[in-house]
Amino acid sequence: MSFALTIEPLGQMLTVEEGQTILEAALRAGIYLPHACCHGLCATCKVQVSDGEVDHGEASNFALMDYERDEGKCLACCAIPQSDVTIEADIEEEPDARNLPVHDYAGSVARIDNLTPTIKGVWLDLDRPMDFQAGQYINLRIPGESAPRAFSIASDPRDGSRIELNIRHVPGGRATTWVHQQLAQGERVQLSGPYGRFFVRESSHEAQQLSYLFLAGGSGLSSPRSMILDLLARGCTRQITLVNGAREAAELYHHDEFEALADAHPNFTYVPALSAEPEDSGWRGARGFVHDAAKAHFDNDFREHKAYLCGPPLMIDACITTLMQGRLFERDIYTEKFISAADAQQARSPLFKRI
C-alpha cells in the first residue's frame, strides 16, 4: 500500500510506494534531502516526523538514539512510512514554489504538427484546466506501456486548458515513436501533473538583482519557452537571455516567434546556435554547441545571473561546466534533464546536490 508523504518546509506532497524509504521517494520526486551513507549509520539524513508513523528499519542505535525516536526523529534513508507521513527536513524553503497538487487529467489532441524533422508539436485540450507553474512537466500515459513518459509543458501557464508539448523522436523509443507515427488529431489522452521543481526563482532575481539565463538544447526549449512567455507577459523588466541550440537550421523551431519577441522586448535577447549547420548555408548566427555559444555571448562571465538549463543530460553537463568556469555556481543553476531509459546513472560524488 502506498502512502502520502508531505515534505516541510516545502509543503510538497508525494507518494511513497510500498516498502520505499522516505529518502528514495523524495529523491525520485526531485527533492534533495541531505544524505550520505544511505545505510542508517551517519545520521546525515535525520528528519523530524511531525505526523504519522514510520518503521525505522536498519537505523543504527548510534545514528538514531532512543530519545530521538521518542521525539519523532527518523533517518530518511531507512524510514519506511506506515501511514501518511509529514516530515520536516533540513532543506531550503522555496518562496517561488507554488507546490501545486498533482491530479489526473484527460484531454484530446487539438493539433499535432511537425515543428522540425525530429520534433512534433502536440497541442492538448484538457477536459478541465490544469494549474501549473511555467517550467513544470506532465506524465503522459502511453497505450500499452505501464510507465508514463515525462514531457515538459511548452506553453504559457496562463492558459491551462490548452497545453503544448514539444516531443522529440527518440530512435527506438516506444513512446516517442507512438507520438510521431500514430498519435493524431482528436485522439484521447490521459496524463497527470504538474510535476517538477524547475521554475524561475523570481524572488531571488528581484532581491539580488539577477538576470535570467536560459540554456536550451533540442526539445529542451519547451520549459524555457513557457518560462519566458510567462515572464514577459507579466512585464518582467530584468534582462532575459535565451541560448537555444540545435543541430542545423531545419531543427530550429519557434524561431520566428523568439525573434519577434526579441524585437518587441528590449530586455529579451535570443541567441540561436547551430552545431552542425553546413558551412556554406548562409547562417549568420552563432555556431557550435549551446555552451560554446553562451560562453562567447557572455565573454565567459556569467556572474549576476541565475541560469535555467533544459535538455539532454550531456548538454546539461557541458553547460554546467561552462557556467562554473564563468563563475556561476550551484546556488544559481537549475536544471531539468531530459533523461530517458538510455541514460545510465553515473557514479556521482556528493559535491553537488542539485546539479
Next chain:
Amino acid sequence: MDMPVAKKKLGLKERYALMTRGLDWQTTYQPMDKVFPFAKYEGIKIHDWDKWEDPFRLTMDAYWKYQAEKEKKLYAIIDAFAQNNGHLGVTDARYVNTLKLFLNGISPLEYMAHRGFAHVGRAFPGVGTRVACLMQSLDEIRHSQTQIHSMSNYNKYYNGMHSFPKMLQRVWYMSVPRSFFDDAVTAGPFEFMIAVGFSFEYVLTNLLFVPFVSGAAYNGDMGAMTFGFSAQSDEARHMTLGLEVIKFVLEQDPDNLPIVQRWIDKWTWRGYRVLTLVAMMMDYMLPKRVMSWKEAWEVYFEQNGGALFKDLARYGIRPPKWLDQIEFDKDHISHQAWSTLYQYGGASNFHTWMPSDEEMDWLSAKYPNTFDKFYRPRFEHWRDEQKKGNRFYNMTLPMLCQTCQIPMIFTEPGDPTQTCYRESTHKGMKYHFCSDGCKEIFDHEPEKYKQSWLPVHQIYQGNCFNPGVDPTAEGFKPLPVVLDYYGVGFGRDNLDFEGSEDQKNFAAWRGAATTNV
C-alpha cells in the same frame, strides 16, 4: 474576534541562521586584519563570508544531548567488554598490535585535530565557518578520549600501550603520523582546512577508519568496533564540512584555484604516505583480514575519489599529482613497510612476525603480480633464518625522507627493484627524499621542511638520550639508551611476537578461561 493567524513555520536553515549568524561585528578599537591576523597571508581571497553554507545545522544544545547519549551507550559497551574479559575473545594476540599502532599513532592525532580546528576556527573572519570548526573540534577531542578509553582496557594486559603521548613524540616511526599533523597545524587556516578537512577527512578517511573498524569487527574486538560506529556518526558531518570548504574557497575567487590545487596535490600525497602504516596493518597485522590494501585503495580512492575529482573538474581542479605512481605502488608499499618494521623490530614499540604459509598464500592471491616475485623469497629467507635462531634485526639506522620522514624504503616508479632516492640542495645543505612528491613539497617550502625533526638525525646528534647519559663512555651502546628515552621496554614491548610476553599471557589466560584447570 480576530482569528489567530497561523504563523508560518521557519525552515531549519532559517532557524539555524537566526541562531548562528550576525553574532560577530566589525571591530573598531582594532582593525579587523589585526583581529584575524592569519586570514589573508596565504593568498586566499574571500569576498563574501555569508556565501558560506552551513554544512550541518546542529545547535550546541542538540549537540550535547546527542553526544551525551552516544557516549552513554558506548561506555556501557566498553564496560561490559572489560568485565567479560572481552580481550580474550579476539582472534589472537597479534591483533593487539594493530591497537598499539592505532593508540600510539592515530588517537593522539585526533587530539591534534581537535587543537587544529579550534585554532583555525578562531582564525576565520566568517562566523559560519567558525561555528563549523568549533563543532568539529569538539568531535575530535571526543574521538581521542573515547579511543583512549576503549583501548585502556588492553593496556592492563598487554605491553607497549603505556605511554602513547610520549611515544608519539619520540619513537622513530611515530614521527611519520606526528609530522603529518604538525605540518597541517602549522600551516595557515585555509591550508589546514584543505589538508585535514578536505584531503584527509574527505578523500582519505575511509582508508583509515574502515580498515581499523572492520578489522576490529572481524577480529572479535567489540570495544574498538563500537567506538568506530560512534565516531562514524560524526564522520559524515566532517566530510560535509570538507566539501563545503573546498566549494566555498573555489567559488570566492578564481585566484584561489592554483593555491588550492597545490594543497590538494601536497596533502593527498602526504596523507597517502601516512597511510603506508594502514596498508601494512591491513595486509600483515590483522589475524583475520578484511580486504587487501590494494582492494581498499581501489574502492575508496579510485572509485569514490574518481567520482569526486570528476565533479571537481568543473571548478578547474584536476586529480592530485603523482597518482600514476600511487597506482603502480599499490602492489608494493604494504610489503615494503612490513619488511621495514620487521627488520627494525628491535627499535619499535610493538611486535612483528613473518606471515605463516597460509598468510603468504593469501598475499600471493591478493598480489598475484608482485608478492611471489619480489617479497615472498625475502620473507621465507627471514623465516628460515629465524628458525635457525638468527632472527634478523637491522642495527643500522635508516636514512629518512625529509618530508614524510619514512625511511627510504620505496622503490622507483615503475621499477620495484630499485630504491628511489631524490635530493635537493638548499642554502648549501643537502636534503633527501623518498619520492618526487616529497621532493617537490620540500622544494616549494624549504624553510619549513628543513626544520623536520628527523629521529635518526636526532639520535646521531645525541638528542635522544635521557639526562645523564654519556655517549663518550667506554663501550657505549646507543640502542638501549635510545629505547630508554622512548619509554620502550626492550624485549617486552618489542622484538618478535614469537616468544613475547603478550603471546604467552594470552595463551595462558585464554586457556584458563576456556578450560577447567
